[in-house]
Amino acid sequence: xxxxxxxxxxxxxxLGTLHPQLKDAGVRVRYVNYARHGHAQxxxxxxxxxxxxxxxxxxxxxxxxxxxxxxxxxIRRMIELGRPVLGICLGSQxxxxxxxxxxxxAAAKEIGWYDVRLSDAGRADPILGRFEAKxxxxxxxxxxxxxxxxxxxxxxxxxxxxxxxxxxxNVYGLQxxxxxxxAQIERWLRLPANQAEIERLGxxxxxxxxxxxxxxHLARLEKATRGVxxxxxxxxxxxxxxx
Numbered sequence: 001x002x003x004x005x006x007x008x009x010x011x012x013x014x015l016g017t018l019h020p021q022l023k024d025a026g027v028r029v030r031y032v033n034y035a036r037h038g039h040a041q042x043x044x045x046x047x048x049x050x051x052x053x054x055x056x057x058x059x060x061x062x063x064x065x066x067x068x069x070x071x072x073x074x075i076r077r078m079i080e081l082g083r084p085v086l087g088i089c090l091g092s093q094x095x096x097x098x099x100x101x102x103x104x105x106a107a108a109k110e111i112g113w114y115d116v117r118l119s120d121a122g123r124a125d126p127i128l129g130r131f132e133a134k135x136x137x138x139x140x141x142x143x144x145x146x147x148x149x150x151x152x153x154x155x156x157x158x159x160x161x162x163x164x165x166x167x168x169x170n171v172y173g174l175q176x177x178x179x180x181x182x183a184q185i186e187r188w189l190r191l192p193a194n195q196a197e198i199e200r201l202g203x204x205x206x207x208x209x210x211x212x213x214x215x216x217h218l219a220r221l222e223k224a225t226r227g228v229x230x231x232x233x234x235x236x237x238x239x240x241x242x243x
Contacts, residue, residue: 009055016179052091092173099148
């Protein structure tokens with residue numbers, strides 16, 4: 001049985017549409033929830049893969065969130081062991097930091113639906129190649145990062161050059177939210193902190209646009225995402241069988 005550790009930073013950043021695929025595949029999931037247990041200690045050696053979810057904090061906020069330092073150490077350990085790591089949003093930024101890249105505020109926030117374009121390497125990638133060359137994907141982030149040394153650039157948007165990268169053949173950083181479904185997006189829109197953030201961008205008008213675009217794009221994204229997550233699960237299982 002494949003065993004994965006999932007790092008969760010806040011209650012509203014969850015596995016989303018990835019969860020049922022993990023369940024159907026019989027994967028054993030152990031959550032490390034830093035929102036509830038800020039001083040939890042994770043030993044990754046016993047796990048076959050690591051998934052690091054998103055969160056509102058930034059990599060630079062380790063003084064307020066010291067677990068971020070532990071997470072970077074866990075990511076480095078998994079890379080050292082040659083085991084798969086998947087980072088989503090903040091998770092991708094933490095992978096980038098673990099690989100020595102700079103993480104910093106982006107010139108503009110991406111909140112809502114944006115076109116993500118695959119690079120040539122992205123189109124040839126065994127996982128992200130399941131996407132169309134240009135795909136509308138949901139975003140909610142204000143930070144970005146440099147491409148880590150030795151990593152392969154897989155995708156970009158107009159506002160954010162680093163949307164996805166691969167390190168080796170088993171470490172993936174995804175700035176966007178493939179896992180988001182309708183309920184998750186609605187929950188994000190209703191959170192007071194998120195509403196304050198949206199207010200600075202356009203308030204109710206911006207939220208209404210996100211809801212309208214979700215109706216247009218979610219079904220198509222979820223169809224493509226199922227294929228991407230299926231390949232990620234195969235990566236998890238293949239890696240376990242090789243040890």
